Amino acid sequence: MNKSNYSAAIIISLILHGLLLAALLWGTDFSMSKPKPQGSTIKAVVVDPALVNQQAQRIRQQRNAAKQAELERLKRLEQQAEALEQQRQAEERRLRQLKAEKLKAEKAAREAEQERKRVAAEREKAAAAKRKAEEEKRRADEAARIARQKAAKAEAERKAKQEAARKAEQERQRQLAKQREAEEAKRKAEAAKRKAEEERRKAEERRKAELAAKRKAEAERKEAERKAAEARELQRQQEAALTDMFAGLEAETQQRGGARGQYIADETDRYGAIFKQMIEQNLLVDQGFIGKECVIRMRLSASGLVLDASEVGGDSALCRASKAAVVKVSQFPMPEDPAVVEKLRSIRLTVSPQ
Structure with a gap:
């Protein structure tokens, strides 16, 4: 059953149920119509308005209930039709x-059959070539045998000196062949020895280079640790020296009012933008970083020396690259205003390569 058949079934169902609902409503109206008078007898009927209203209200409720039930049934039919359509599409x-x-399996089977036929043909071709070579060898052996017989018969008639000379020449040729084989074996052995020595030399050079690189990395690590220790000590000394001074400056800044606070905030934002630009300029940008963000927090000395850089949140790979860029910058420019410097000493930046 296709989608058009489902739609036609739904439309027909809607029409039939609409007709049924109309018939129900019409039957209710008909039952409530006034009876026609019969004969000439006239009877007076007292109608209670409250009863009439109550009956009319009940009729309206019945109609609404029937209408709601029909709507719910139609909704169930639509849901069933939609479910059937989804099942059809899934099927x-x-x-x-x-x-x-x-089709894929049939193609694979055809290809396998073609490969089998090709291999069989190659095998048959190789077997035919082998049979031909064996036949040619047999003929050559037979011809050689006949030739040897003729040569032996003719050679028997030759002089003993000529026979000895021939054998001597054969022996000389054999010795020459053995000598050439020995020289070739010696040459190959020497070449293999030279190759082994060259590989050993290269391996030794690689080992020395790796050892030198490890030593250099260890020295750089120790130097970095030493500089970090010096930086931490310098920070401690500077923070101790500036604590008292900034305490007075902070009180004075609070007295100057909102204008001074706005100036400090603007300067902090301006230097923060400069810091972010310096970090992104030293960032080893990977195409995978585009569209990603990393939030880092830097702690700086009063002179702008980087004391620490930590990851607050964001892409972990980008954060590692950002911290490496901060270390590469090592020192950021600082303003002359001590209040702004104090704000910049612990600053949070968002790195987002474009």
């Missing part, structure tokens, strides 16, 4: 997948 996708897998 079509499954059949398409099965067909694709069948």
Whole structure:
């Protein structure tokens, strides 16, 4: 069943249920109509308005209930039709997948059969070539045998001196061949020895280079630790010296009012933008960083020396690269205003490569 058949079934169902609802409503109206007078007898009927209103209200409630029930039933039919359509589409996708897998398997089988035939043909060709070579060898051996017989018969008639000379020449040629083989073996052995020595030399050079690199890395690590220790000590001394001074400056700054505070905030933002630009200029940008962010917090000395850089949040790879860029910068420019310097000594920046 396709989608058009489902739609037609839904439309027909809606029409039939609409007709049924109309018939129900019409039957209710008909039952409530006034009876026609019969004969000439006239009877007076006292109608209670409250009863009439109550009955009318009940009729309206029945109509509304019937209408709501019909709407709910139609909604269930639509949901069932939608579920059937989804099942049909899922079945079509499954059949398409099965067909694709069948075609793929058939193609693989054809290719395997072609490969089998090709291998069989190659084997048959090789076997035919082998048979031909064996036949040619047999003929050559037979011809050689006949030739040897003729030569032996002719040689028997030759002089003994000529026979000895021939054998001597054969022996000389054999010795020459053995000598050439020995020289070739010696040459190969010497070449293998030279190759082994060259590989050993290169391995020794690599070992020495790796050892030198390790020593250099260890020295750089120790130097970095020493500089970090010096920086921490310098920070401690500077912080101790500036604590009292900044305490007075902070009180004075609070007395100057909002204008001074706005100036400090603006200067802090301006230097923060400069710091961010310096970090991104020293960042080893990877294409995978585009569109990502990293929030880092830097602690600086009063002179701008980097004391610490920590990851607050964001992409971990970008944060590692950002901290490496901070270490590469090592020292940031600081303003002359001590209040701004104090704000910049612990600053939070968002790095987002473009």
